[in-house]
Amino acid sequence: MTRAIPLNSVDHKDLRIITERSEEYGDNVWYALTFPNEFRSLQSCYPVFFQKHPETGRFFALALLGFREGENLFLEDGKWQAPYIPLSIRRQPFLIGRQVVVEDGIEREQRTIHIDMDNPRINTERGERLFMEFGGASPYVERAGDMLEAIHQGLTAADGFIDAVVESDLLEAFTLEVQLDSGDKHQLIGFYTINEEKLRALDSVKLDKLHRAGYLEHIYMAIASQSNVRHLLTAKNRRVAQ
Secondary structure, eight states, X not given: OOOEEEOOTTTTTTOEEOXXXXXXXXXXXXXXXXXXXXXXXXXXXXXXXXXXXXXXXXEEEEEEOOSSTTOOTTEETTEESSSOOOHHHHTTTEEEEEEEXXXXXXXXXXEEEEEETTOTTEESSSSEESBOTXXXXXXXXXXXXXXXXXXXXHXXXXXXXXXXXXXXXXXXXXXEEEEOTTSOEEXXXXXXXXXXXXXXXXXXXXXXXXXXXXXXXXXXXXXXXXXXXXXXXXXXXXXXXX
């Protein structure tokens, strides 16, 4: 459950956030929501694929962290075993909220930082302070705000990218099958990837349109990231052996 409320320096002045990585704090997730603007940072560590929302039918991007529910192969001994952590993971326990403010007699909506009070990272004894002694936001909260803004901008820009790849019919469903050294097999269904054959067949006009929008770079980053499935498989074999 999520109990998100606006962050403020009065009610939350004594709160701290534990930044360690472990299953105890909810890091045992097998994929992380992402967006095209993050693909460059992700592609050296994680496979990037796409899924279709069961209700809206819209595609969204994700970084694969494991082969089954509750499995994060990058999580080990309280540390994240990769140089980059997806923003949708790192931003915990903060969320983007909205509130209505009145300026010069005009109501408008603005984005604000909310905090999930049910998140196990929240405590009053150890971790990063949220507010300074005299009430100002801590550097940690300021960094969290920057992350939330990057996520908001990234997800907003993702709509145009998804529309473009769907229009060009570049997404195809696939089944990911992996076999462990132990002989066990894992089969992942419901994922989509870039169809490289259709990408190569696009005419110069469509390719130029994708390039000018910055989408072609995102496409190639997603394709390049798929080699990381081998790294996931190696991590899985090591964990099974242990």
